[in-house]
Amino acid sequence: xxxxxxxxxxxxxxxxxxxxxxxxxxxxxxxxxxxxxxxxxxxxxxxxxxxxxxxxxxxxxxxxxxxxxxxxxxxxxxxxxxxxxxxxxxxxxxxxxxxxxxxxxxxxxxxxxxxxxxxxxxxxxxxxxxxxxxxxxxxxxxxxxxxxxxxxxxxxxxxxxxxxxxxxxxxxxxxxxxxxxxxxxxxxxxxxxxxxxxxxxxxxxxxxxxxxxxxxxxxxxxxxxxxxxxxxxxxxxxxxxxxxxxxxxxxxxxxxxxxxxxxxxxxxxxxxxxxxxxxxxxxxxxxxxxxxxxxxxxxxxxxxxxxxxxxxxxxxx
Ligand code: ASP
Numbered sequence: 001x002x003x004x005x006x007x008x009x010x011x012x013x014x015x016x017x018x019x020x021x022x023x024x025x026x027x028x029x030x031x032x033x034x035x036x037x038x039x040x041x042x043x044x045x046x047x048x049x050x051x052x053x054x055x056x057x058x059x060x061x062x063x064x065x066x067x068x069x070x071x072x073x074x075x076x077x078x079x080x081x082x083x084x085x086x087x088x089x090x091x092x093x094x095x096x097x098x099x100x101x102x103x104x105x106x107x108x109x110x111x112x113x114x115x116x117x118x119x120x121x122x123x124x125x126x127x128x129x130x131x132x133x134x135x136x137x138x139x140x141x142x143x144x145x146x147x148x149x150x151x152x153x154x155x156x157x158x159x160x161x162x163x164x165x166x167x168x169x170x171x172x173x174x175x176x177x178x179x180x181x182x183x184x185x186x187x188x189x190x191x192x193x194x195x196x197x198x199x200x201x202x203x204x205x206x207x208x209x210x211x212x213x214x215x216x217x218x219x220x221x222x223x224x225x226x227x228x229x230x231x232x233x234x235x236x237x238x239x240x241x242x243x244x245x246x247x248x249x250x251x252x253x254x255x256x257x258x259x260x261x262x263x264x265x266x267x268x269x270x271x272x273x274x275x276x277x278x279x280x281x282x283x284x285x286x287x288x289x290x291x292x293x294x295x296x297x298x299x300x301x302x303x304x305x306x307x308x309x310x311x312x313x314x315x316x317x
Contacts (some may be wrong), residue, residue: 002159003185003301004183004279004280004281004297005041005044005045005182005183005184005185005299006044006183006282006283006299007037007040007041007044007053007057007180007181007183007199007277007296007297008180008181008182008240008275008277008283008285008296008297009033009037009040009057009058009061009178009179009180009181009275009294009295009296010177010179010180010226010228010264010273010275010285010292010293010294011029011032011033011036011037011061011066011067011176011178011293012067012068012069012176012177012178012228012292012293012294013176013197013228013271013273013287013288013289014068014170014176014227014228014271014275014289015273015289015290015291015292015293015307015308016127016170016291016305017127017170017290018064018291018294018308022201022285024030024075026271026307027252028306029066029068029132029293030068030305030306030312030314031069031314032060032061032064032066032239033039033061033081033293033294033295033305033314034295034303034305034315035060035064036060036061036064036180037057037295037297037303037305037317038057038295038303038317039059039060040052040053040054040056040057040058040059040130040180040182041297041301041303042121043056043147043190044182044183044184044185045126045199045202045317046102046303047184047185048253049184049186049188049190050089050183050184050212050218050224051066051087051089051115051187051190052113052314053182053184053190053229053260054087054108054180054181054182054190054191054192054224054316055108055109055179055192056182057085057180057182057194058085058106058108058179058180058194059106059108059109059220061100061178062105062106062108062194063072063105063106063195063235064148065147065149065295066175066293067176067177067178067295068178068179068195068197069083069085069146069176069177069194069195070083070107070138070148070194071104071105071108071144071145071147072147072149072150072196072197073195073197074141074150074153074154074196074197074198074199074201074205075146075151075153075154075196075199075200076174076197076200076201076202076203076205076305077201077202077203079103079154080142080203081102081145081196081199082100082101082102082196082197082203082204082205083098083100083101083104083107083109083145083148083194083195083196083197083209084096084097084098084099084100084101084108084194084195084197084206084207084209084211085097085098085101085104085107085108085109085110085192085193085194085195085209085210086111086122086192086209086210086211086212086214086215086216087108087111087115087190087191087192087193088152088190088192088212088216088217088218088224089115089187089188089189089190089218090188090189090190090219090220090222090224091193091220093143093219094115094118095115095121095212095214095216096109096110096111096112096113096115096116096117096121096122097111097121097122097123097124097211097212097216098110098122098123098124098128098132098210099124099125099128099206099210100124100128100204100206100239100243101125101128101129101132101173102125102126102127102129102142103129103133103139103140103141103142104129104132104137104139104140105138105139105144105172105177106137106138106173107183107194107206108192108194109132109137110128110131110132110137111192111194111208111210112192113131113132113135113137114131114270117153119252121212122210122212124206131281132190132252133293134161137205138193139140141148141211142194143177143197148196148291150196153199154199154200156169157169157199159201161200166200166212167189168292169188169199174192175227176195176196177193177194177195177207177209177215177228177229177249177293178193178194178225179192179193179194179209179215179216179226179227179228179275180192180226180239180275181218181224181225181226181276181277181278182224183224183265183281184280185233187221187279188216188220189219189222189223189224189277189279190217190224191216191217191224191225191240192216193209193210193215193216193227193228194209194214194225195207195228195281196231197208197209197231198231205226207231207232207234208227208231208234208235208239209227209231211231211234211235212240213240213241214231214235214237214238214239214240214241215227215228215231215235215239215240215241216232217240217243217244218223218240219244221246221248221277221279222244222246222248222278222279222282223243223247223254223257223276223277223278223279224276224309225239225240225243225244225274225276225282225292226274226275226294227239227242227273227274228272228273228287229270229271229274229289230270230271230272230311233265233268233270233272234265234272235274237258237261237265239265239274242261243257243261243276244257245256246260246261248279253282254276254277254278254282254284255276255282255284255286257278258274258284259286260288261312262274262286262287262288263303265288266288271285271287271288271289272286272287272288272289273285273289273292273294274285274287275294275296278288281299283296291306291307291308291309292306292307293307294306294307295314297317298300301316301317302315302316302317303316303317
């Protein structure tokens with residue numbers, strides 16, 4: 001038992017440049033981040049579990065059109081949505097994950113249901129959709145996930161592909177993901193991540209978000225991590241597990257461990273960011289892009305949200 005509870009979220013490192021959205025749109029995005037934090041914090045403050053808190057926080061962002069997960073997810077190369085998500089319980093190392101699902105409104109909740117079942121840990125494609133339907137979760141048509149903004153991103157990525165400038169696309173055109181990490185009153189850590197992947201990704205491509213140890217990892221006594229950025233590199237570096245290992249075996253502090261891994265990723269000139277919580281409730285949210293949707297609640301219950309460098313205090317949780 002500890003007294004400390006902690007919660008941090010990200011809404012992806014594919015943040016648009018400040019000039020590309022109106023002030024009203026930025027305010028709306030920050031409000032969605034604050035709503036996500038309040039949903040998670042309400043659970044932690046009542047003595048609820050870190051697992052339930054990260055699920056609740058991620059669900060709010062999946063339902064918001066501002067983030068690349070659930071409603072508002074990126075389109076694949078065929079103009080459809082294939083979603084990846086996972087959740088991990090740091091107390092037991094139990095985890096659940098779905099890859100390439102097409103009809104689950106809140107993939108993070110399906111990941112939690114799979115984790116509760118215990119085995120298998122990861123389901124892909126139609127099997128994941130069928131599992132969620134069987135569990136009685138909310139099912140939707142694939143078009144439910146579509147938004148105008150993501151459609152424009154797909155059109156612009158298709159043009160870039162034709163003229164050979166795809167690698168020059170901005171992080172905002174390509175990426176996004178949502179995630180949450182939490183420490184509950186029992187001292188347990190949890191992490192969850194959910195994404196539409198990247199715009200114009202090949203059909204069947206699976207990123208790091210459903211890969212335990214890469215885009216999502218939680219282990220009591222070490223840390224909980226949720227990542228965002230070019231998933232292929234998060235998988236190669238086993239980012240979540242690597243940070244936990246640097247803490248366990250090299251005795252690094254959470255900030256130093258996260259910075260070390262982010263520095264290695266950055267050598268590949270890829271966009272990357274993450275949120276992580278240490279066993280003591282310490283929070284970090286580093287990124288190497290222009291901005292990263294992110295937020296956290298300080299131990300005194302104050303909500304902090306940010307899209308770029310400036311952090312806004314958004315009142316009590
Ligand atoms: N990590 C996600 C993926 O590769 C995308 C992102 O976070 O931008 O699927």
